[in-house]
Amino acid sequence: MEAPQAPKQMYNEFTLASITHLSSSSSPPTLSPVARFCSDSGFSELRFEQGHEPVNFNLQKTQLFKLGPTESLCILEGSETVKETIYSRGITIQFRNKEESTSFHYAFDQCKKEVNAQGSNLPNGTALESKSKFDDKIEASSAKMYFHYYGQLLHQQNMMQDYVRTGSYYAAVIENRADFAGRVVVDVGAGSGILSLFAAQAGAKHVYAVEASEMAEYARKLIAGNPLLSQKITVIKGKVEDVELPEKADILISEPMGTLLINERMLESYVIARDRFLVPNGKMFPTLGRIHMAPFSDEYLYIEIANKALFWQQQNYYGVDLTALHGTAFQGYFSQPVVDAFDPRLLVAPAISHVINFTTVKEEDLYEINVPLKYTSPVGTRIHGLACWFDVLFDGSTVQRWLTTAPGAPTTHWYQLRCVLSQPLYVMPGQEIVGHLHMIAHSAQSYTINLTMSVKMWGPGAEQGGILQTSSCKLDLKEPYYRMSQPQAYSLTQDQQPQQLLQTQVLICFVV
Numbered sequence: 001m002e003a004p005q006a007p008k009q010m011y012n013e014f015t016l017a018s019i020t021h022l023s024s025s026s027s028p029p030t031l032s033p034v035a036r037f038c039s040d041s042g043f044s045e046l047r048f049e050q051g052h053e054p055v056n057f058n059l060q061k062t063q064l065f066k067l068g069p070t071e072s073l074c075i076l077e078g079s080e081t082v083k084e085t086i087y088s089r090g091i092t093i094q095f096r097n098k099e100e101s102t103s104f105h106y107a108f109d110q111c112k113k114e115v116n117a118q119g120s121n122l123p124n125g126t127a128l129e130s131k132s133k134f135d136d137k138i139e140a141s142s143a144k145m146y147f148h149y150y151g152q153l154l155h156q157q158n159m160m161q162d163y164v165r166t167g168s169y170y171a172a173v174i175e176n177r178a179d180f181a182g183r184v185v186v187d188v189g190a191g192s193g194i195l196s197l198f199a200a201q202a203g204a205k206h207v208y209a210v211e212a213s214e215m216a217e218y219a220r221k222l223i224a225g226n227p228l229l230s231q232k233i234t235v236i237k238g239k240v241e242d243v244e245l246p247e248k249a250d251i252l253i254s255e256p257m258g259t260l261l262i263n264e265r266m267l268e269s270y271v272i273a274r275d276r277f278l279v280p281n282g283k284m285f286p287t288l289g290r291i292h293m294a295p296f297s298d299e300y301l302y303i304e305i306a307n308k309a310l311f312w313q314q315q316n317y318y319g320v321d322l323t324a325l326h327g328t329a330f331q332g333y334f335s336q337p338v339v340d341a342f343d344p345r346l347l348v349a350p351a352i353s354h355v356i357n358f359t360t361v362k363e364e365d366l367y368e369i370n371v372p373l374k375y376t377s378p379v380g381t382r383i384h385g386l387a388c389w390f391d392v393l394f395d396g397s398t399v400q401r402w403l404t405t406a407p408g409a410p411t412t413h414w415y416q417l418r419c420v421l422s423q424p425l426y427v428m429p430g431q432e433i434v435g436h437l438h439m440i441a442h443s444a445q446s447y448t449i450n451l452t453m454s455v456k457m458w459g460p461g462a463e464q465g466g467i468l469q470t471s472s473c474k475l476d477l478k479e480p481y482y483r484m485s486q487p488q489a490y491s492l493t494q495d496q497q498p499q500q501l502l503q504t505q506v507l508i509c510f511v512v
């Protein structure tokens with residue numbers, strides 16, 4: 001067969017013999033319509049012009065089939081939704097001759113190739129073509145910023161310099177040599193490659209270090225700089241959702257934890273890597289994670305946040321009354337979770353824990369997490385919200401090791417997180433606090449948090465379960481307020497019973 005002649009110009013115009021819309025096949029075919037490849041609207045389109053009403057087919061979603069030498073069928077997938085049913089649109093094209101048909105098909109294929117090559121770099125920045133499970137659920141702009149961040153050495157250094165974190169990983173690996181020696185390891189999100197190097201030190205047979213960001217190049221360099229270990233490590237640049245590995249892994253190692261454990265949504269990638277690469281009953285380091293939640297009382301923090309909105313209470317800011325925006329600003333400040341290291345004496349009751357077992361959890365289970373809350377306050381105080389932190393377990397065959405981010409424990413770069421209520425709750429000693437912490441994943445690699453806390457009636461009538469006060473807030477885990485103070489000595493004027501609370505905290509953090 002003769003190779004088709006390239007059309008003189010791409011994005012060409014073709015005069016056709018006729019076109020027929022499949023959805024209105026009873027109407028007579030329109031004569032001498034024009035088909036044009038263009039990108040006027042920012043998308044690459046195939047435009048059919050017939051009279052006044054052009055019909056546009058987005059090339060990303062369009063397929064072209066040959067029905068005969070001069071007849072073709074053009075289908076635009078899923079172009080219309082009627083009552084939740086998705087319909088495609090189709091047009092049969094009659095060409096004036098074989099040559100024009102060939103030329104049109106060639107132009108179509110070339111434009112299609114260009115569109116696919118552009119991928120997520122389309123003019124409006126939207127990724128129309130889903131390439132992987134990751135791209136399906138994560139906004140391209142978020143992923144771009146995320147991997148740009150991790151592609152920089154300074155951010156990898158920041159994590160490596162968290163010695164609580166990195167030291168715990170090192171100890172967990174080296175103390176559990178038996179789990180690594182002679183085994184195939186996959187490092188999920190290898191970053192600088194540091195965990196791969198630990199695994200190689202522990203005698204791994206081979207380590208596949210999978211890293212999606214530009215950091216993969218630095219990891220190669222770092223690993224090559226350690227020749228005794230480098231023979232055993234292969235760096236693979238790509239997302240764990242997409243890459244292929246030559247063999248299955250006996251053990252996965254990863255550091256997929258974000259603020260509150262779940263921020264960044266990397267746990268999902270860890271679970272996908274498990275399903276793609278791990279042998280049945282293979283090990284995962286870390287093995288499980290727990291989110292701990294406890295009510296707290298912190299008058300200073302509350303006032304600090306409320307005061308931020310005071311700016312908007314000015315009635316004469318260069319002659320302008322700002323008060324119309326005070327309410328919005330006030331709510332805005334309370335929609336930011338606070339990240340800092342706080343004194344554990346601020347906790348009002350023992351924590352409740354939500355366990356995520358990485359070896360069994362389904363990826364979808366991480367899309368929405370709902371934790372019922374129930375506490376009894378041992379003291380009378382004002383509750384300002386919910387304090388949260390996490391820990392992970394390395395369930396080694398030799399040693400079980402925990403890495404904790406609890407308040408009062410050595411501070412990590414994750415600190416702790418507090419959801420602050422704009423309406424604090426008053427509790428009496430012995431009163432019950434109930435509520436929910438509801439976390440819903442969003443496409444910017446984080447979660448929307450809905451917190452509701454209620455204080456049940458105390459005293460006569462409490463058996464009826466009446467509710468006195470309810471307070472709730474909605475926060476975006478992606479937009480925290482980094483307060484980052486070191487633990488401070490809090491004065492006893494905050495209605496605290498330090499000794500009792502300290503004991504509570506010790507119980508929560510270290511009895512596992």
Ligand SMILES: C[S@@+](CC[C@H](N)C(=O)[O-])C[C@H]1O[C@@H](n2cnc3c(N)ncnc32)[C@H](O)[C@@H]1O
Nearest residue numbers: 150189190191210211212213238239240255269
């Ligand atoms: C928290 S850092 C940990 C880096 C390194 N493992 C360490 O412990 O120092 C997470 C790393 O995983 C990478 N990453 C995140 N999601 C990924 C994915 N789906 N596929 C491959 N790498 C990913 C990030 O680019 C980042 O370098």
